[in-house]
Amino acid sequence: MTLLARRSLLLLPAAAVLARTVPAAAQSPAEKALAESGPLPENSFGSASAPVTVIEYASLTCHRCRDFHLQTWPAVKQKYVDTGKVQFVFREFPLNALDAGGFMLARCAGEKRWHAVVDMLYRTDDAWAHAPDPLEGLRGLMRQFGMGAEQVNACLSDQAMLDGVNAVARRGSIAGVTGTPTFFVNGRKASGMMTVDEFSKLIDPHLASR
Template identity: 45%
Template sequence: MIAALGGVEALIDASPAAAQSVPPLELLVPPPLGDRSLGKDDAPVTIVEYASMTCPHCAHFHETTYPELKKRYIDTGKVRFIFREFPLDPLAAGASMLARCADKDKFFPLIETLFQMQRTWAVEKPIPPLMAIAKQAGFTEQSFNACLSDQKMLDAMQEEQKRATDKFKVNSTPTIFINGQMQKGAATIEELAKVIDPLLKAS
C-alpha cells in the first residue's frame, strides 16, 4: 500500500478497561490534529467517539444509532459530538486521513459515506474503491496520493491513539464517552438516552 501507511501499528492495550469514566476536562483537550465536532460548542452534554474506519461495529453504530442521535440530540443543541480517529489497521488510518484531508465541511459526510460503503473498500485491493469515494468528495488522484503519503498526519493520529489508550483506557472501537462516562461497543439510541437524559435534566 502507499508508503506512509506501512508504519501504522495498532496501539492496542488488550487488558480490560480499568476505569469506567475519565475527567471530562482532560478528555476535551484537543488532539494534535484538532477536533472535528458537530453541535453547539456549549451544549450541556459532550460525546466523544473513538472509532476505526474498518471496524464493522463502528459502521453499524453510524448506520443505526448515529442518525437518531444526531436528529434527537446534536441538531437540537443538547449534545456536542466529537469524532476521533482510533485506526486499528493501516487501511483504517488511510480512510481517516482522507476524511481529514477533505474540506472541513465534508469531513462528517465523508466519514458517514465511508462507513456506509465499508464493505466495498475494506477489501484486499482497497485503493480503487477508496479513490472512487474520494473523487466524489472533490479529490484528484494527485491530492488522494498526497494525502495518504502525509507522514506528519499519520504520526499525529498515532499520537492521539496512544493518548487514548494510555490515559482514557480505550482498547476497542467504538468507545464512546458521554461527559466522561465510558460506553463500549455499538450502543443503541435507547442505551445512550439512558445516560444522556439524566445529564440534560441535571444541567
C-alpha cells in the same frame, strides 16, 4: 492497539467537557488526555455550551462503529445534538493501516467534508475495506470529493497527517480506549454499539440534573 509505525500508506496491503469541569492540576492522566483535543482540529456537532459532551472514538473498519454511525447516530443527532442538549465529538482511533488511511483522506478532503467522507466510507466498506485492492478502491471513491489519484497518493504519504491521526488515537488509549466504538458521556466511559434507547439511558440522567 499498536499505533502505526512510520511508513507510507501507499504500501497498504490487498484510530472538552473535562477541561470545563475539572481543574487542570487535579486531572488524572486519563482525564487530561480526554480533555485535550490533540494536534488536529476537532470534528464536532452541536453547541460547545451544551450540558452534555459525548466523545466517540471510532475506527472505519469496525462494523459496530459503522452500525452506530448508520443506525443510531442520525436519531441521536436529531434528539440531542440539534436540540442543543449534546455536543458530539468524533475522534479517530485507527486499528489498522486501512483505518488510518481512510481517516487521513477524510482530513485531506477538508474540515467541512470530513463527516461526509467518513459517512461514505462506512456506507461503501465493501468497495475498499474488503476489496482485493483497498488502495484502488479508495482512489475510486475519493473522486466524488474531487480528489484524483495523485492527491490521494500524496495524502496517504503525508507523514505529518499520519502522526496527527496517531496522536489523537494515542490520547484515546491514555484515556482508556481499548476498542471501538468507545464513548465518553461527560467523561464517563461506555463501549460498544448502542441503540437510541440505550444511548438515552447514558445521556438523560445528566439532563435531568440540570
